[in-house]
Amino acid sequence: xxxxxxxxxxxxxxxxxxxxxxxxxxxxxxxxxxxxxxxxxxxxxxxxxxxxxxxxxxxxxxxxxxxxxxxxxxxxxxxxxxxxxxxxxxxxxxxxxxxxxxxxxxxxxxxxxxxxxxxxxxxxxxxxxxxxxxxxxxxxxxxxxxxxxxxxxxxxxxxxxxxxxxxxxxxxxxxxxxxxxxxxxxxxxxxxxxxxxxxxxxxxxxxxxxxxxxxxxxxxxxxxxxxxxxxxxxxxxxxxxxxxxxxxxxxxxx
Numbered sequence: 292x293x294x295x296x297x298x299x300x301x302x303x304x305x306x307x308x309x310x311x312x313x314x315x316x317x318x319x320x321x322x323x324x325x326x327x328x329x330x331x332x333x334x335x336x337x338x339x340x341x342x343x344x345x346x347x348x349x350x351x352x353x354x355x356x357x358x359x360x361x362x363x364x365x366x367x368x369x370x371x372x373x374x375x376x377x378x379x380x381x382x383x384x385x386x387x388x389x390x391x392x393x394x395x396x397x398x399x400x401x402x403x404x405x406x407x408x409x410x411x412x413x414x415x416x417x418x419x420x421x422x423x424x425x426x427x428x429x430x431x432x433x434x435x436x437x438x439x440x441x442x443x444x445x446x447x448x449x450x451x452x453x454x455x456x457x458x459x460x461x462x463x464x465x466x467x468x469x470x471x472x473x474x475x476x477x478x479x480x481x482x483x484x485x486x487x488x489x490x491x492x493x494x495x496x497x498x499x500x501x502x503x504x505x506x507x508x509x510x511x512x513x514x515x516x517x518x519x520x521x522x523x524x525x526x527x528x529x530x531x532x533x534x535x536x537x538x539x540x541x542x543x544x545x
Contacts, residue, residue: 294387296513297322301335301384304358306374309438310431313406314363314374316349321357323386329414330504330537333359333386334512337369338376347373348509348532350481351387352409352443353416359384362409388512389536392502397476399425400469402462402490404482405436408447410504411481415445425475430462430482463489470497477501479537488545501540507531521545 301320309315323333334346347369353360365371376382392414399418401411408429415427427447431437434456440446449457450465458465463486466478470493480490481504494501507519514533521531522544529535 295326296385296388297326298383298385299323301359301382303376303378303380303382305378306376308374309442311435312364312366313436313438314365315352315443316361316363316374318359318361318382318384319357320359320384320386323384324354324357324359327351327354327359327387328391329417330391330410331387331389332410332512332536333361333384333388334509335373335385336383338372338380338382345510346385346512348388348512350407350409350504351413353413359386360413362406362412364406385512389532390534392479392504392537395477395479396423399423400466400475400478401425401427402466402478402480402482402486403427403429403447404462404486405431407482407486407504407506409481411479412443412445412447414479415447419445428458428462428465430465430486461489462486463493466490466493475499478540480504482506484545491540491543491545494540502537503540503543503545504537505531505535505543505545507536 299320301318304317307315332350334348349361352362365374403411429447430450432452478501509532510516510518514530519531520528
C-alpha cells in the first residue's frame with residue numbers, strides 16, 4: 292500500500308554547518324514530519340532566482356514534532372544557495388518519498404558515508420528510543436569531514452580514510468575488520484556507490500542480511516522520468532525513487 296505524499300509549504304528554521312561540506316537544515320513541515328519514516332526522502336524546489344529548475348532530493352535525517360531535519364552536502368549552485376537562505380524562507384517541499392528501512396529488532400550495524408549518514412542517523416535515533424541494539428559507523432575522508440556526536444545528538448563511531456579520527460580506513464575496510472570479531476544480525480548501509488559495492492561484496496560472501504540505500508541522481512523523485520533506474524540481479528530495471536531507494540543487497544546490481 293502506497294503512503295501519502297504531501298506537497299507542503301515548508302518554512303526554513305535555520306542552516307548550520309556541522310562539518311566541512313556538511314550542513315544541517317531544519318524545516319517546519321508538520322504534515323511531512325508526521326508521516327516520515329527512516330530511509331525516506333523529500334524533494335525541494337530550488338529557491339527562486341537560483342540556477343536550478345528541477346527539484347533536488349534530500350534524505351530525511353530526522354523528524355520530530357513539526358520539524359523535518361536534512362543533512363546536505365553543498366556541492367552545487369542550488370545546494371549552496373539553499374544553505375545560505377535565511378530563517379523564515381518559504382520552501383516548496385514534497386514528501387515523504389521512497390521506501391523505508393525494514394524492521395530489524397536484532398543487532399544492527401548501520402554503515403554510512405558522508406551525507407549518506409542522514410537516513411541512518413534518523414534510524415539510529417529511532418532505534419535508541421526503542422532500546423534496540425546496534426551501532427552506527429560514519430565514515431569521512433578526514434576528521435574535518437565529520438561532525439561531533441554532540442552536534443547530531445547520537446554517539447556514532449567515526450571512521451576516517453586517513454586515520455585522523457576514530458576507526459582507521461574506509462567504511463568497507465572497517466566492516467571487514469569488525470566481522471573478524473563479531474557478526475551482526477543485519478547490516479544497513481547508505482553512501483557513495485563505491486562504498487556500497489564494497490559492502491555488498493562483503494555481506495554476500497558472509498551471508499549477512501543487508502539492505503543498501505542508493506544515492507542515484509533523481510530528476511523528479513516520483514517515478515515519472517525514469518532517470519534514476521538501477522538494475523536488479525534478474526535483469527529488471529527499477530526506479531530508485533519509487534521502488535527504493537532501499538534495496539536488499541541480494542537483489543540489486545551496483
